[in-house]
Amino acid sequence: MTSPDTQTQIPRRTYTISELAKEFGVTTRTIRFYEEKGLISPLREGQKRLYTPADRVRIKLILRGKRIGMTLRECVEFIDMYQPGHNNAEQLHSLVRDVKKRRERLLQQRKDIDAMLSGLDEVQNLCETTLTNDFPDQPPEPI
Amino acid sequence: MTSPDTQTQIPRRTYTISELAKEFGVTTRTIRFYEEKGLISPLREGQKRLYTPADRVRIKLILRGKRIGMTLRECVEFIDMYQPGHNNAEQLHSLVRDVKKRRERLLQQRKDIDAMLSGLDEVQNLCETTLTNDFPDQPPEPI
DNA sequence: CATTACCTTTACGTTAACGTAAAGGTAATG
């Protein structure tokens, strides 16, 4: 029943800062910056930072938020919605209100994306018909 | 057959800067800033700027791009895809390549949004089941 | 004709999100 490993509190798998930086395609400075701003709090092994799988997930969520134009502050707000710690009814209602607002914004963004996607479709169609009509003898370029 | 109005080149309908600012919920400074950056080029009536429907559409497209996290530079690039001026085959192929790249990014963003939306669904469900289980006698709050 | 409501330009200020450089610690490796 006792834990078979001698490491006491360190999680099974950890990551160094450069491992995560490489995995996510960002610089180590970026990851340290997120810590400065309180978005993550890695463990320490001496001076070195050690990132748990949970830290890794947080970084992943931050970068996901950033891809759709969220500020870092908005990313934290979003991530904090997942966390419990909201115990009483008023807090739960408030959280539901926040969730609804955020969902509306996400739905608007998806509308924007869909509009832009169909715009791209039109452009590509127009290009390709023009190419086949006006330049019928060009060989189709390889991928 | 002659045009019945005395205005020569001014489009039928124009907008002032504050009309557009109010419509789109931005400041006039924002609109002037877009002009500084070469995103729009309104007409002038003396000193005053006069915006055509085409200018208005450009602003709309800029703000749409911004909502999904595009920089202003990316917004111009996107809008420029709509414009013709690409005549030869090489330019058309290049445009199609750009369209494909942009589409990939938009699809990734839509994936991100869908992931976040289902996350929100889970949070809301958890909140609501907790509310109905642990606080069964609270009156449902009005909208 | 003074006020009001718009418009203009110029120019400096601000915030977010890092980049970059300097100066140094540590652990393995030839």
Add this chain to the structure above:
DNA sequence: CATTACCTTTACGTTAACGTAAAGGTAATG
């Protein structure tokens, strides 16, 4: 033990996207 490859902190720099203030023009309105 010198080199290499990581890691650290501190601190100043940079870019985008406006905000804000100052100083002034113009057209209608009471």
